[in-house]
Amino acid sequence: MENLNIPxxxxxxxxxxxxxxxxxxVRGKFSLDAKTKTxxxxxxxxxxxxxxxxxxxxxxxxxxxxxxxxxxxxxxxxENSNGTVEEFQKVGFVYKSQEAIDHMFRVGTGLDxxxxxxxxxIGQIKNSFEEAxxxxxxxxxxxxxxxxxxxxxxxxxxxTEISSGATSVSFAAVQYIIRNxxxxxxxxxxxxxxxxxxxxxxxxxxxxxxxxxxxxxxxTKSSAEILAGKLNLVVKDYSDLHLELQKADVLxxxxxxxxxxxxxxxxxxxxxxLVLDLSIPxxxxxDVQQIPGVTLIHMDYLSQMTDDTLERRxxxxxxxxxxxxxxxLELNTWMNGRKYAPTIHALKxxxxxxxxxxxxxxxxxxxxxxxEQAELITSRIIQKITNQFASHLKDENTSVDESIExxxxxxxxxxxxxxxxxxPIEEKYKITLS
Numbered sequence: 339m340e341n342l343n344i345p346x347x348x349x350x351x352x353x354x355x356x357x358x359x360x361x362x363x364v365r366g367k368f369s370l371d372a373k374t375k376t377x378x379x380x381x382x383x384x385x386x387x388x389x390x391x392x393x394x395x396x397x398x399x400x401x402x403x404x405x406x407x408x409x410x411x412x413x414x415x416x417e418n419s420n421g422t423v424e425e426f427q428k429v430g431f432v433y434k435s436q437e438a439i440d441h442m443f444r445v446g447t448g449l450d451x452x453x454x455x456x457x458x459x460i461g462q463i464k465n466s467f468e469e470a471x472x473x474x475x476x477x478x479x480x481x482x483x484x485x486x487x488x489x490x491x492x493x494x495x496x497x498t499e500i501s502s503g504a505t506s507v508s509f510a511a512v513q514y515i516i517r518n519x520x521x522x523x524x525x526x527x528x529x530x531x532x533x534x535x536x537x538x539x540x541x542x543x544x545x546x547x548x549x550x551x552x553x554x555x556x557x558t559k560s561s562a563e564i565l566a567g568k569l570n571l572v573v574k575d576y577s578d579l580h581l582e583l584q585k586a587d588v589l590x591x592x593x594x595x596x597x598x599x600x601x602x603x604x605x606x607x608x609x610x611x612l613v614l615d616l617s618i619p620x621x622x623x624x625d626v627q628q629i630p631g632v633t634l635i636h637m638d639y640l641s642q643m644t645d646d647t648l649e650r651r652x653x654x655x656x657x658x659x660x661x662x663x664x665x666x667l668e669l670n671t672w673m674n675g676r677k678y679a680p681t682i683h684a685l686k687x688x689x690x691x692x693x694x695x696x697x698x699x700x701x702x703x704x705x706x707x708x709x710e711q712a713e714l715i716t717s718r719i720i721q722k723i724t725n726q727f728a729s730h731l732k733d734e735n736t737s738v739d740e741s742i743e744x745x746x747x748x749x750x751x752x753x754x755x756x757x758x759x760x761x762p763i764e765e766k767y768k769i770t771l772s
Contacts, residue, residue, distance in 0.1 A: 366619025
């Protein structure tokens, strides 16, 4: 029997914050770049957290994993970002057990996305999963859960139309540009940052504006060159950013910097410029709005844009939720089997101990004791008893947790529940999260 490698009393949590309660500025404080996410994983390993993944996107920063207490996971985010525990208390969430599982399903399938049906998050979950697994931080349960969420996402894409039409932050940005800039096909567009959102925005720009005057700049030039080669665009050095800003009619900023890369001083313009900041944390300083003719639009504003596409998508939510319930049932069946297997194993060992004691007693008492026959009979009886318990636990109408508790209590095979302790962070900040 494969071991889950999870101490009995650890709990599965989902903790974090998202666009639902945290605005872009607050999300920026808790944002984790690639290097920091790796640091969080390594710190978790050092602190004895055995299984977790870390995701940090423009819309959310979240940890899914096992811990004795959620504050162990909250601490990881707060110690590795510019966010504080007090701020987390105001905007963060903590889900445990089934609620945490439910949350991951909704996030991974686009139902919790800032723009309904935007499935970019599932790719980010996959990447987080692969990194955590490479560091030995994925146990059997989390492996099964994430793979089930991935399969659920695929089913929803294939079996519903919830992702029909082109609606995402990157597409919304391009639509805003088209609606607000006349003769866009002949304007100079500068894209600063060629990460995932930058790439998606660039592809949408090429597709929907027919503009051939798009210039790419990225701190790592080779990354921009790969995208430019694919789309036949121009690439400039990062050192040329100031010069290219003077030429631009539209500036799209999608860098992964932790501090603003564009400000009033750098622009120094005497012409109109539309600036779209698609970065978290914000990468365009609000002081650019002091320059006459400069318009600054942030991704949170773009995400609020609704159209007929989104309204059509909402009609497919029930079908998507039905698929999620179907896949969760499959996961729960597997989970229950893994949950009661150690109890059945322990029950069988307990019965064998009882039989061994009785056989020893009878061996001393009876001169003609047939040991071989006795062992055969008792072995069959033990198997029948454990099969009966296993059959009961497999029944979909059985409350598995209550039954396991009863069996362990009757046969005295369970582990004693440790006394509740207060975590250092909980004691220090005196905060309570539901």
